[in-house]
Amino acid sequence: MIPDPVKQQIQHALDQPVTSAQRVSGGSINQAAKVTLKDETTCFLKWNTSADPHMFVVEEKGLALLTSADTSLRIPSVLTTGKAADGTGFLLQEFVTEGHSKPDSASNFGRALAQLHKHHHETYGLDHDNFIGRLPQSNTPHDNWVDFFVQERMAPQLQMATDSGKLGSDTVSSFKSMYETLPDIFPDEPPSLLHGDLWGGNYFFDQDGEATIYDPAVYYGHREIELAFTHLFGGFPSNFYSAYEETYSLTSGFSKRKDIYNLYPLLVHTNLFGGSYARQVEGIIRQFK
Incomplete structure (x- = not known):
């Protein structure tokens, strides 16, 4: 199941082999498995x-940056990453066992995300590029x-969508009109x-009811784009939002702005x-014609 070159690279990096593996869901992009090492350490492997x-190299950097913020969010630790001999x-x-939410789990999650967002930087962006999905x-x-937002988020994805024929010239014109209003x-x-890719499929509550987040696309940005994405596909309870608001209140009118922010994940998708x-x-951008 796991490519032999990957097993060999793990053994070389950790000085012990993978002794067992069980396939698990890895989303729509990667393959994944729960693996056990010779010393009986249980890990999560994706390839x-x-x-x-x-x-994966920049994902490790993103996880390290989130960990350095020192919030109560659980960030799975990385044992090793890289490229095997076959590419x-x-x-x-670290393998984190999924549990169930407790009465205060969602509220604690909202407060912890607000604390993450209080870690500020001088500029928007990051000192390296990374990936959103693949x-x-x-x-x-x-x-x-x-x-x-325009040059690093909208423009590259919009260009990709028009080059592939998924979006037409009328939509591009509407985007240009929207830019003037921003x-x-x-x-x-x-x-x-920001975690950068925070939707319902990129977090769960562990066995202690603590929020565990993973698969980041980290950068420094406007925190509202992160909150908007949590609304896009659901999966975040109301007390998550109320606790966030109590900890780090949003400027009024966010509900009217969130569709604009969500143009980014929708373009990615x-x-x-x-x-x-x-x-x-097209439905969101049509209002700017």
């Missing part, structure tokens, strides 16, 4: 034979959120440390999967 192996990229990390994510730093729409806030995601993009 990809076709994606850029650097994807397969992989990441081996797509490249540009993090070239900007002093201004509108410039970052300085009057987005509230002025400092860059916050358009490029990855097409179909209904393109129609959602």
Whole structure:
């Protein structure tokens, strides 16, 4: 099941072999398994034979940055990552057993995310690029959120979608009209440390009821884009939001802005999967014609 070159690379890095493996769900991009090492350490392994192996290297950097923020969020620790001899990229990390939420789990999660967002930076972006899903994510730093949002988030994904024919020229014109309105729409806030890909499938509560987050696409951005994404596919209870608001209140009018922020994940999904995601993009952007 696990490619032999990956097993060999793990043994070389940790000086012990994988003794057993059991396939688990790894999402729509990677393959994944629960593996046991010779010393009986249980780990989570994910690998990809076709994606850029650097994807896992920068994921490790993102997890380390989230860990350095020292919140109550649980961030699985990384044992090793890299590229096997056959070019397969992989990441081996702590295996966290999924549990169930407790009465205060969602509220604690909301407060912890607010604390993460209080870690600020001088510029929007990051000192290196990374990935959103398997797509490249540009993090070239900007002093201004509108410039970052347009140039590093909207433009690359929109170009990809038009080049592939998933979106047409009318939609591009509507995006350009929207860009002109953004300085009057987005509230002025400092860059916050973001998970970057926080939806219902990238967190769970462990056996102690603590929120565990993983599969990040980390950068410093406007925290509202993170909150908007949590609304897109659901999976976050109301007390998560109320606890966040109590800890780090949002500027009024967020509900009217969240569809604009969600153009980014919807464009990403358009490029990855097409179909209904393109129609959602068109529906949001049509108001700016």
